[in-house]
Amino acid sequence: MAEAYPWQDELWQQMAGRKQHAHAYLLHGPAGIGKRALAERLMAHLLCQRPSAANACGECKSCLLLKAGSHPDNYILEPEEADKAIKVDQVRDLVGFVVQTAQMGGRKVVLIEPVEAMNVNAANALLKSLEEPSGDTVLLLVSHQTSRLLPTIKSRCQQQACPLPSEAMSLAWLATALPDCSPEERVELLTLAAGSPLAALKLQKQGVREQRGLVVEGVKQLLKQQKSPSQLAEEWKSIPQLLLFDWFCDWSSLILRYQLTQDEQGLGLTDMRKVIQYLAQKSGQSKVLAIQDWILAQRQKVMSKANLNPALLLEALLVQWVSLPGQK
Template identity: 55%
Template sequence: MVELYPWQHTQWAQLANRTQHPHAYLFHGPQGIGKHVLAQRLGQLLLCSNPQQHQPCGQCKSCLLLSAGSHPDFYAVQPEEADKAIRVDQIRALVDFVGTTAQLGGRKLVLLDPAEAMNTQAANALLKSLEEPSGDTVLLLVTHQLSSLLPTIRSRCVKQACRVPSPSEAVRWLQAQLPEVSKEDLAQLLSLARGFPLQAFRLHEQGAVQWQNLMLEELDKLRQGQQWPSAVADAWQAIPLLLIFDWFYQWTLLLVRQQITRSPCQTPNPLLRDYLYELTAQTECTQVLAFQDWLLQQRHAVQNRANLNRTLLLEALLVQWSDLISAG
């Protein structure tokens, strides 16, 4: 059985104590707070044939099959490849599953994560099952971006906003998972993850602190004319595009705040603090805001899994950034 995170217990009690459950839930909230675990735990409870005190028993045939990954009445849908869309063929297979009879005689359960990965065809194909699921079927959808889903998807589900851990809860959990990591690096990880502990843990596994430091070093060379955008783009090939655009957006927010307050930005990364301080006099606030608009447009294209040329997109980003910091 999956274990809940410490900040989820109160919300779990509210969910588990319900006497009736809707045919579709939509768990939503920022990435990195444990939405999938909460949905998965609810799925275990709904499939369990002998729940104990509103918890899955872990011992019945249904629980054992689910733990083994061979439950005939459970169906999971996710992108077949990282950063790819959930295709309409996958949803059609889900619809076929929903139309079958439960083999164990109880509920059927579908877990779809992340829901925003469905392309338009796939989302439209799901509508019928969301509106009129066959038999005792419960669909659990998980999304990091509620606004990205079709209104017709959102309206057919009971929305479940997932609790964001407090800063102290996030720090305690991350310290317990990474006892070997210094407090300074933990603070950097949480800053990179905007305070979301699971995202911070994943970033640590990927080496994100080193990634961001590499980006800052290359950008400083670019600022001083020691590097070309094409060479910088090559140096960043291992870094996920969404992370790059997210970090640039965070940096521009800090830069605007610094320009307005005329005081150094508050960040646990000394490299970033020094770099942004150097840029304050080299940039204009209105130009930074215009660059943010461009960033958001490009990030939206990346997020929607548009067929983009990574190298050309990074070079365009770096040229835009160079123009920004030289225009002031």
């Protein structure tokens, strides 16, 4: 059974307690807050033959089949490969499932995650099933970025925002999940994960603090002209590109913020504060705005899985970064 997270308690009681359900829900919110787990928990509840107010029973035939991954009235649609698109042929197979009669005489439940992974053709192929699913079918769509969805997809679903937990609740959960980390390390991980506790846990498993240390040291060496952009691009090739662009986007925002406010409390994590302050003092605001616009544009391309040369893209970023301090 999917994990129940404490910050979802109120939302779960609201959704599980409904006597009638919408034909399609769009569960949306930041990545790393447990939307997939919530969808799986609701899926089990909707399919269960003896559900309680709190959960699926876990013991009926339906629950046992779902646990075994062989429930005939359950369909999960996701990319065939990690970080790839959901193809139109996959959606056509799903449509074939939706028009069938439920084999166990109850509901059919479909889970799609992430729904923004569908390309335009795949999304259009889903529209009729979203608008008029046959029989008692419930579609659960999970989205981390609703801005990437077609308006026609969003308009056919009951949209449900999923809560980002408070910092205190996130840190309390991380204390249990990461008992070997110090409180300071957990705060740092949560900050790097933009407040999403599950994302913080994932980053820890990926070795993000070691990766961050390598990048911060490299940025300092770049500004001191101890290493070239091409050298650092080679050294950083194993670090996820989206993570790098997230950090540089954050740093450019902090530079601008400091230029406007001179607030030393708003310089971000301690590892880059002196660098941020130095670049804010030595860089022209127009240059910082220009590089931020460029970073955001390239980050969008990385997120959309555009066919890019990672080494050249990273080198281009570092060439612009090292040119920040100088004539304003």
